[in-house]
Amino acid sequence: MTADLRTNARRLRNAVEPLAAGVYFAPEAHQAYTALGFDPSPVAQDGVARPEMTAYFTSRGACMGHIPGEVAAAAFGCFNPGVVIPDLAAGWQITDRKTILAARERSATAMLTRILGERPDGLVRATDLLRRAAAAATWPAHPIYSGLRSLGFPDHPMGALWRAADLVREHRGDSHVISWAVGGADAVEILLLTEQWWGLPARSYTPSRGWTTTDMDAGLQRLAQRGLMSSDEELTDAGRAFREEIEVRTDELERPLLDALGADLDELLFYLDPWSEAIIAGHSYPTRVAGIYNVGGGPHFGSGLTIDTAAEHYENKI
DSSP states (O other), X not given: OOHHHHHHHHHHHHHHHHHHHGGGTOHHHHHHHHHHTOOOOSOEETTEEOOOHHHHHHHHHGGGOSOOHHHHHHHHOSSOHHHHHHHHHHHHHHOOHHHHHHHHHHHHHHHHHHHHOSSOTTHHHHHHHHHHHHHHSOOTTOHHHHHHHTTOOOSSHHHHHHHHHHHHHHHHHHHHHHHHHHTXXXXXXXXXXXXXXXXXXXXXXXXXXXXXXXXXXXXXXXXXXTTSBOTTSOBOHHHHHHHHHHHHHHHHHTHHHHHHHGGGHHHHHXXXXXXXXHHHHTTSSOOXXXXXXXXXXXXXXXXXXXXXXXXXXXXXXX
């Protein structure tokens, strides 16, 4: 794979992420889900409210159908199934697929309109380019992307932009799960490796996916036995190379999208980059962690849970 493809794949990922995933933090979405009967956002950091996880699992998974938690856990990849399964079961007691999909779409459209205006310059062109990329993406082994494809596009121009961005984002997310699952890591291990690959402290991010201290202890031991972590829980050179290889494989799986964009990628990013930064400034996506987006990881949509609050939130469910 050329360095250009790797660089461009990550540039696209970085630009699309807040645009697509802002719906998990937007006040409009929290209010809509609370109105349906879900709990409010459990925690806010730096002025950004994190997702309430029952609403998160239900709203994100609904594109794939009225699915059981086992299917959602398989598609999401890195979340503890012991959390996803009961949370999604609870979510389907609160609402139905059609209702939460409509609430999600309205909320994303309202958030983007609030921050970017009704028709920001380049809206139609950026949407067309994102749709071109999304249409070129592969379907096999990409369940969330394919679920989104089944929904079509909203009539509202801003809603169409968001759907196109979400398709591109979730295709890469599905590709990432493929890459680490076949690359020799399990869910706990990929999270533990990713923390330090991003430059975050050990055990700082993994709890947000429902994994407990016991899970992390065992995962770190497995990684140490393979030479990917040291005995004092530091990422080794071999571990860093292993984690980077997973990201490189993910980049490669996004080649069809980049080929479809071709020389128009720079034009697309001309629009998306400032929009994504505006979404962060508008408190609808967390502030990017220094260095992460240069290296190639990306916090995506952390729940904001610490080790202590994760234990309190999850351990009585598992």
